[in-house]
Amino acid sequence: MVTKQTKPEALRKTPSIYPTKTKxxxxxxxxxxLGFYLFxxxxxxxxxxxxxxDALANMYTVIExxxxxxxxxxxxxxxxxxxxxxxxxxxxxxxxxxxxxxxxLSAQNITTFKPLxxxxxxxxxxxxxxxxxxxxxxxxxxxxxxxxxxxxxxxxFSLGILAKLISExxxxxxxxxxxxxxxxxxxxxxxxxxxxxxxxxxxFTSFVLYVFExxxxxxxxxxxxxxGGIGLVLDQQLGFYNYPNAMAIIILIFIVVIVIEFISNKxxxxxx
Numbered sequence: 001m002v003t004k005q006t007k008p009e010a011l012r013k014t015p016s017i018y019p020t021k022t023k024x025x026x027x028x029x030x031x032x033x034l035g036f037y038l039f040x041x042x043x044x045x046x047x048x049x050x051x052x053x054d055a056l057a058n059m060y061t062v063i064e065x066x067x068x069x070x071x072x073x074x075x076x077x078x079x080x081x082x083x084x085x086x087x088x089x090x091x092x093x094x095x096x097x098x099x100x101x102x103x104x105l106s107a108q109n110i111t112t113f114k115p116l117x118x119x120x121x122x123x124x125x126x127x128x129x130x131x132x133x134x135x136x137x138x139x140x141x142x143x144x145x146x147x148x149x150x151x152x153x154x155x156x157f158s159l160g161i162l163a164k165l166i167s168e169x170x171x172x173x174x175x176x177x178x179x180x181x182x183x184x185x186x187x188x189x190x191x192x193x194x195x196x197x198x199x200x201x202x203x204f205t206s207f208v209l210y211v212f213e214x215x216x217x218x219x220x221x222x223x224x225x226x227x228g229g230i231g232l233v234l235d236q237q238l239g240f241y242n243y244p245n246a247m248a249i250i251i252l253i254f255i256v257v258i259v260i261e262f263i264s265n266k267x268x269x270x271x272x
Contacts, residue, residue: 065243066243066244066246066247067244067247068244069244069245069247069248069250069251070242070244070245070247070248071248071251072248073245073248073249074248074249074252077230077233077249077252080228080229080230080232080233081229081230081252081253081256083147083228083229083230084216084219084220084223084228084229084230084231085216085256085260086147087147087150087151087154087215087219087222087227087228087229088154088212088215088216088218088219089212090151090155091150091151091152091153091154091155091157091158091215091219092154092158092208092211092212092215094151094155095154095155095158095159095162095211096158096162096204096208098159099159099162099163099166100166102120102123102124102159102163102167103162103163103166103167103169103170104167104170104192105117105120106120106121106124106163106164106167107167107170107171108171109170109171109173109175110170110192110196124160124163124164124167127156127157127159127160127163128160128161128164130156132153132154132156132157132218132221132222133153133221133222133225135152135153135156135157136149136150136153136222136225136226136227137225139152139153139227140225140226140227145226145227145228145232146227146228147227147228147229149222149226149227149228150219150222150223150227150228150229153222153227154215154218154219154222157215157218158211158214158215161211161214162207162208162211165203165207166200166203166204166207169200169203169204169207170196170200173196173199173200174199177195177199178191178195178196181194181195205267205268206268209264209267209268210264210268212260212264213257213260213261213264216256216257216260217257219231220234220253223235230249230252230253233249234246234249234250234253237249
């Protein structure tokens with residue numbers, strides 16, 4: 001009899017997982033975000049001439065111009081497509097090499113000298129702050145139209161991402177083997193080579209392949225601002241209103257990206 005009375009009472013008094021203040025804050029944030037979305041939708045509708053109805057009709061008119069694609073142009077743009085892949089390969093390779101010292105210097109558990117750690121971290125933050133498209137525009141202005149501006153832009157863009165990801169991977173490694181090697185007389189290079197590299201090498205390879213995939217897509221966009229490759233050809237075709245040729249180039253880019261992504265995934269699965 002006593003058990004039947006006390007059990008429901010105990011359940012009613014079970015405290016909530018989240019305190020009342022936290023639930024109130026989450027509710028307020030939810031309604032603020034919802035209000036922001038509704039305001040954005042209404043404001044966008046007001047700014048659009050003719051509203052969403054005309055926009056969908058115009059989209060159909062534009063898409064209709066791209067079909068059927070002129071597939072005969074594909075053999076003529078293979079060279080530009082190869083330049084795009086070359087640009088991504090060179091930039092990713094150079095970034096992967098220079099990432100190693102930068103990642104070590106920006107890892108707090110390896111670089112115990114605080115000023116050096118902070119300087120390297122600040123440098124990486126600056127590299128990640130500048131968009132790759134802005135870098136490409138700057139380098140096109142400095143070196144002219146061609147592959148070099150694209151390679152430099154992708155190199156800096158890749159370096160910022162890779163060094164950040166690898167340094168965080170290094171900071172998460174098991175330090176016990178490294179401390180044991182230090183205690184037994186190993187120098188810093190032996191500790192890194194025999195203790196650190198085996199732990200981070202699979203993630204390092206995976207991140208490099210991932211950045212390479214990103215660079216393939218980014219190199220197409222950089223071509224639109226004069227950085228060479230297939231993006232430059234695509235920009236020319238769009239400028240001449242030759243939409244069937246542009247659609248064929250887009251299909252070629254899509255196929256190349258899918259093939260590279262498939263190969264990268266297989267390599268990543270084999271390494272991790």
